[in-house]
Amino acid sequence: MKHEFNLNPFARALLGCWLVCVVSCRAAETPQMQRISVNVATLCDSATDESGKLSVHGTFDTVFATQFPAVHPRCSLAVRLTFTREEFKKHALKIRFLDSKSDSFLQDVETPLDASPEHPDATITSENVIINLTSVELPRQGTYFIQLWLDGRLLTTLHLHAKPPTKAKK
Numbered sequence: 597m598k599h600e601f602n603l604n605p606f607a608r609a610l611l612g613c614w615l616v617c618v619v620s621c622r623a624a625e626t627p628q629m630q631r632i633s634v635n636v637a638t639l640c641d642s643a644t645d646e647s648g649k650l651s652v653h654g655t656f657d658t659v660f661a662t663q664f665p666a667v668h669p670r671c672s673l674a675v676r677l678t679f680t681r682e683e684f685k686k687h688a689l690k691i692r693f694l695d696s697k698s699d700s701f702l703q704d705v706e707t708p709l710d711a712s713p714e715h716p717d718a719t720i721t722s723e724n725v726i727i728n729l730t731s732v733e734l735p736r737q738g739t740y741f742i743q744l745w746l747d748g749r750l751l752t753t754l755h756l757h758a759k760p761p762t763k764a765k766k
Contacts, residue, residue: 631683634752635722636676637744643674645724650676658757665735666758673727675744677751679711681719686710690745691727696738702729709746734758 641654652674659668673691687709693702705727713721734740734756742754 629680629720631680632746632751633678634675634744635678636674637752637754638674639742639754639756640672640674641670643672643726645726648722648724650674650724650726657755658759659734660761661734661737661758662760664737664758665733668729668732668734670728670730671732673725673729673742673754675725675727676722677709677711677725677746678720678722684711684713684721687747689725692741692743692745694741694743695735696740701735701740702732 636650636652638652638655639657640652641656643653644651656671659666689707689709691705693700693704695701707725709723709725711721711723737759738757740756740758742756744751744753
């Protein structure tokens, strides 16, 4: 379906100025890609990486326990990072597990991460990291922190709350 509008010269000029302004403003709003972006960082029941596709099941930030210390039997930390061409290289990923006093409650995990694209003409690439954790001991009720560091720079911090179950409201 074709729409035609008959505008007088003054209206055409105003419309032209408005269109230029809209296009210019929208171009200025285009976000710049960060060199390294955290697309996903979450604790979950499980995660898989199938040919670059990260699947996350049962994301959470709270563990309920009737007594402390408590042990969470099994969970995963799922991370997806995106790198621009300037960051296509080997990196050092470090994950720190801290309590509210900044003391470690689990051993740090350090692993190399190779941000190399599959295709030579790529401008960005993504890498998935899955850390499977078993028998995670939470010594006391409170908030715990999981920090993701890349090349000595803090990327993000996750929070894990450990608390007793809430009572059902009547």
